[in-house]
Amino acid sequence: MAEEHDAGLAKRLAISASAKAGRGATADFHAAFAGLAEAMPIQVDRIPFAELAGWAFHPGTGNLVHDTGRFFTVESIEVRIPDAVVPGWSQPIINQPEVGILGILVKEFGGVLHCLMQAKAEPGNCNGVQLSPTVQATHSNYTRVHGGRRVPYLEYFLDADAHQVVADVLQSEQGSWFYRKRNRNMVIEVTGPVEVLDGFCWLTIGQLHQLLGQDNLLNMDSRTVLSCLPFTGEALESVFAADTEDLRAAAIRSYHELSPSRHSTREVLSWITAARSRGDVRTRRIPLAEVTGWTRDATAITHDSGQFFRIIAVDVQAGSRERTSWTQPMLEPVEVGVVAFLVKSIAGVLHVLVNACIEPGYLDVVELAPTVQCCPGNYAHLAPEARPPFLDAVLDTPPERILFDTVLSEEGGRFFAARNRYLVVEADDDEHEPPPPDFRWLTLHQLVGLLRHSHYVNVQARSLIACLHGLSARHSAVVQPANGGRR
């Protein structure tokens, strides 16, 4: 019975992914969203640390902490990876041990699943307002530590058992910036009436996939939740148009668990187990006062090279958030990063080149990252052999092999104007074979399977997987909603 439900669900997801219009046309969404953004002014100003209210550097540890001990702290981590190009360093890191909820509520209208999305202003967003999941709440938020307003729609996610669970899995966030941060990624389906509050709207998965192609619109939390949707090839084949170009057909086949894969899932899991067992990665939380190579002045903590990121403080004046004004520390990367998947068809099945990547903040040492994930500037002072594999291959790709190329923002509650250029790039058939030992070609089915569990796929790879879901559905036959939804 369970499996029958899953097959039905997968087909309904595929139908929604192929619906380019839902209750409203996408053009109408854009007009409404522009209005909402205007109605949600947010003003963010850099301030000296001394002007933070409720936050202070702890006299003993030097950690930047809130008076209540809640929210998060800026502390430090010391890393030792004996045989790596950079065998050891220390750095500031954000410690936020509580598990938050990132939840999208879905509901069928006219036989097509729609997602309830929210226009949300966050201090770190380079453009003020972006499109967020239905619920995006830290534990402090929803237990209302700061006395703010209640989080709308939260009750659906706290009482998931009473509804239909589509996805529900703890996933990591940036392992270079967060210490063991995880959020609960949830998609919950409801059938009863749902009031649409100001700032919220229903969009099909297909519409969200279209919006993914727009710079800095779909926020990180929306992308990671979308990546956890259980797409499967059987459903996609039955819904999506078959008369399509080769690479998209290979992508649709790649979602099918019976399609041939370069490595069996057993081999992939063994490769990850081996990477986690090397036992040579040692991380240790240390007081921020003991971090080396970083300097704190009145307004920022910066690396002596000027690279990586800065810890800064900001004052926020917001018109429509739980509180109207506050101050907080933020992490500001020094440049726009590059995050890319190389993909290619192997025996007619799309494969994605993933990297078993060590980041100090992961709970379980290694997660699968995109082919490339870096800030190119960080490597300027290192020897050429320290340059990330495939970075130049990605940057030099001719335009006709670039399948996706959009600048997207990272989390706007902790990171200040953090953006990455996200790319999906088609590799030449014979290029990059065999890949280095910490890289493997995986099918989309294998990645979807791993995403049912924690600890496997990092947040940058999840963003790109949401993009790949969108690419696979992009040119499909449009399914007309049964109730005559406008186009």
Place this chain on the structure above:
Amino acid sequence: MAEEHDAGLAKRLAISASAKAGRGATADFHAAFAGLAEAMPIQVDRIPFAELAGWAFHPGTGNLVHDTGRFFTVESIEVRIPDAVVPGWSQPIINQPEVGILGILVKEFGGVLHCLMQAKAEPGNCNGVQLSPTVQATHSNYTRVHGGRRVPYLEYFLDADAHQVVADVLQSEQGSWFYRKRNRNMVIEVTGPVEVLDGFCWLTIGQLHQLLGQDNLLNMDSRTVLSCLPFTGEALESVFAADTEDLRAAAIRSYHELSPSRHSTREVLSWITAARSRGDVRTRRIPLAEVTGWTRDATAITHDSGQFFRIIAVDVQAGSRERTSWTQPMLEPVEVGVVAFLVKSIAGVLHVLVNACIEPGYLDVVELAPTVQCCPGNYAHLAPEARPPFLDAVLDTPPERILFDTVLSEEGGRFFAARNRYLVVEADDDEHEPPPPDFRWLTLHQLVGLLRHSHYVNVQARSLIACLHGLSARHSAVVQPANGGRR
């Protein structure tokens, strides 16, 4: 292709599980094993901490550490679980951050897979010698920190890619005694010639299942590796006799992924995610000097109630280990525990009642434990409502509903004479419905699926799953090895 291989592998595992004799008869094994045990004398004596060589209480922290900083340390952990029956405590705990290897080498003889097993003496074994995996090595062992002999057969496991991986997954160990300890559970198939060294022998999976029914014979490491074998229902149905009593037929159906289950796997994963997200479990490593409620004298660290366990020191004189004599600290439980699964057929499919259990040493907060896992004496001083659910139901079960009942030993390298009475008990149909919120009825197929990944199934449950594999195959048609293996 990957899936075809998996189906073939599952069938070959089923054939080996149904083979009650292999290259040698089990009676011959018993005779040989008795001889080996005699040839491997091990003498273990309790000594005062002051007589430990190379180990000392660190003057600052009070932690019990080795001079080299390697092997393991005895330190302490502070636990807060606000709404629990016991909302907070501190305790000594063993910290051994390195990942060891527990590996079984398998090879076909006459068309039947055999496992290379080892008679191994360990200081904590109540009976000296037990049956171990091919390789059972800590990282310190195989990097030979203590200058011992090389670990035989290790090379097959360090170079798994060159062979056929049957299972390869990091699994936790006792979360009440170990801080985040994990070992790599591996089964590797080889086809070339393998020299059988003194103390090693080839046994079928069916023979190992038979030996599981004998007190203190198959050691914990063997059991956890056996539990990770990827049994599936399709293969079992095609190999095992169909004319069997109802409960075993229900067990065989339970391995089949298309059999109906009480909860979908999606619901099971969501239930585990919710348990991990409550955010109210806080653990903190503290120096052993700061542990409260425990007292150290010349020979032991004991809880003031006399319950739980003791930290002791021993002197070991062994005839056939990497070194012939050494001293070390050990953890000695104060009583034999009870570990039990309640099982029953639901719609003709065997289900097992698992408990989402918090233990302070887990890397990811919660793992699935057996229905009952406790030392009954620990609850004597608590109110009746604090008595573990189902403990009395298990202890009061009439004999005809007891399917498995054997005393088995826990790890003999760190734990001194640690034993549990392992039970599988058939529940009455209407009993225990619905179970409490932190319990769920799962199929064997769901448990086998979770065991492909880390962080899901605890070591006690894994031992019982190995026993369930054995019960499912117990009365099956005997497959005669093609090369005329003796019976």
